[in-house]
Amino acid sequence: MSLDYKKVAVLGFSPRTGLEVVKYLSKFDLKIIVADSKNREELKDLIVQVESKKTEFDLGTNGEKILESELIILSPGVPYDLEILKEARKKGIETISEIEFAFRQSEAEIIAVTGTNGKTTTTELLGAMLSDLEGNQVKVAGNIGIPFISIIDQLQPGEKVVLELSSFQLEAVEQFKAKIALYLNYSPDHLDRHQTEANYQKAKKNIFKNQKEDDFAILNYDDPYLLKLKDELKADVLGISSEFEAADLLINQQQAYFRKENLSLLNFDKIDLPGEHNRKNAAFAALAAYLAGQKIDKIQQAAENYKLQSHRMEVVGNQKDYLIIDDSKATNPDAALKALTSLEQDVILIAGGQDRNADFSNLLPVIKEKVKTLILLGETADKIASLLTDSGLEIIKAETMEAAAQIGAKKLSQDKILLLSPACPSWDMYSSYKERGNIFQKNVIKNID
Incomplete structure (x- = not known):
């Protein structure tokens, strides 16, 4: 080059x-x-x-x-x-993102993944599904922690790269083009950076920029915003849904069924991924892998072998076999909503963190329905508490995660779940969601009687 x-x-x-x-x-x-x-x-x-x-x-x-x-x-x-x-x-003077620059320097075929939540899980799954694709070396990079520019020398023309892309990376692209682009879900986020929801939408939509009719755009048809977006795209649009029967890939508790070709891409009975949102993430990855040329048995095998990363609905082992879940990666209200709706027992919820002007309105009804004790900390503690003053919930404010974990541990029983799903970033108190989750795990185990 x-x-x-x-x-x-x-x-x-x-x-x-x-x-x-x-x-x-x-x-x-x-x-x-x-x-x-x-x-x-x-x-x-x-x-x-x-x-x-x-x-x-x-x-x-x-x-x-x-x-x-x-x-x-x-x-x-x-x-x-x-x-x-x-x-x-x-x-x-031209101003571009690292993703745009790396794209211009590489001749690899790109499979791009974006969405408000679930990007890393889907990207990892897709990378695993394509890891032994015949005749191709497949790399994974982007927002997952590996800059695209750092791997382009390892990719021959035509080889595939799976890119996890955030709105930050997408807002300054111009020529960037994905052969297959996945948009998992949408909810307003990062408004402290983008200022308006329209700016955030525009940045994310750049994943489809420059796609043509022989490219693929895969959308979540259960998301009202994305369902409308399908009519604006030039690519061949494929929809995934658990509700919309006209979608191309239908998801239920048992399988992900590709109507267009009358075949099952995934059998969920053998896949250990909690929650409908993770089944949908797996379905997105499976459809993209299939379109990229992978065999169904290899797609299924990769999904069966996949384990969620730490701090993503991670079950925390303990001496009393209480159900304790570390979902510290839930850094916005929509992610916390998905965590709560995937659980059936009463919940002790630890939430709160950096105030990024997020909208908690969709999360509140689910908290009222599912949560018995709400433990709040961080910059948003007072804001969230004020929105639930008439809920009848037991609301406790904690100064630190150590204190929140201790309170949660003391209130645990076999018929309740302790869930850390903050609905907010960690940066007001901790360097990362990982540090926050590690402190939670260490202290909750220490305080179980």
Whole structure:
């Protein structure tokens, strides 16, 4: 591959994406401007990996140096509407995401996965289903934690890559095109970043950008927004549903049935994935794998062997065999709603976290129906409590996850489930949902009598 630029800027020197983009650019005969609002001391461990005569750092500033470049590549954490980027675009400097840049540098065939919830599970399942696809090397990358740019040298033309894509990655694409694009579900999210729901919708819809009639778009027809979206797309649209009989792939408790070809893609009786939402995730992956050329027996085998990652409806083992579930990955109300609706017993729910202006209105009726004790913490604790003042629920506020887990453990019994499903991100108190979940697990086990 070649790059016809003399100077390229990377805005957002993150330890994954930003670093990998700079490493890739370092292979070419060009100057690199690395810009970040963090200072040199904060980024010293990354700088030492790429520092050279080619690289100029603009750190701890608003990034004005990037205006000297011919191309600006954004890390996912950098908002597309920054004033410095608006100024760059006025000057005619192209501003693109790492996903867009990697796409231009690769000739791989892309299967792209987006949605508000379930992206990682579906991407992992699909990667597993395609892992031994005949004649193809299949890689998995994107929002799953592996920058696309870091694997493009490993992909030959025509080989397949499964990309998990967030709205952050999709908002700055232009030429990006997926052969198969999956849109799992929709609910408003990341409004602190996108400002309006329309902006969020626009970013996510870019997954279908540039698709043609011989490409595939797979949609969740049980989602009202996505059902309407199908009429706007140029690709061959296939719908998945557990309710809509005219859908192409029908899901029930037993199977995922592909009407178009009169065959069953999955037998759920042998697959250990809790909740209707995870059955649907598996169905999305199965249909995409089948369209990519995989055999049904290999699709089924991969689904049977798959285990959910930690902190995604993870059952926490304990000495009394109480049902304790760590769903710390539920970082928005819709994810918590799915967790609650998949459970049949009374629930002790631990919720709350960073306030991102989320809408809890759809979650509240399910909390009233399913939850007996609600333990709240974080920035949203007071907000959620105020919305349930007339519910008759036992509502307890905790200052820390350690305290919340202790309270939950003391209230546990064989006829109740303790569920951590926060409906909010963790960043007001913890570095990640994983840290939050680990603290929950450690302390709930410690406090079971």
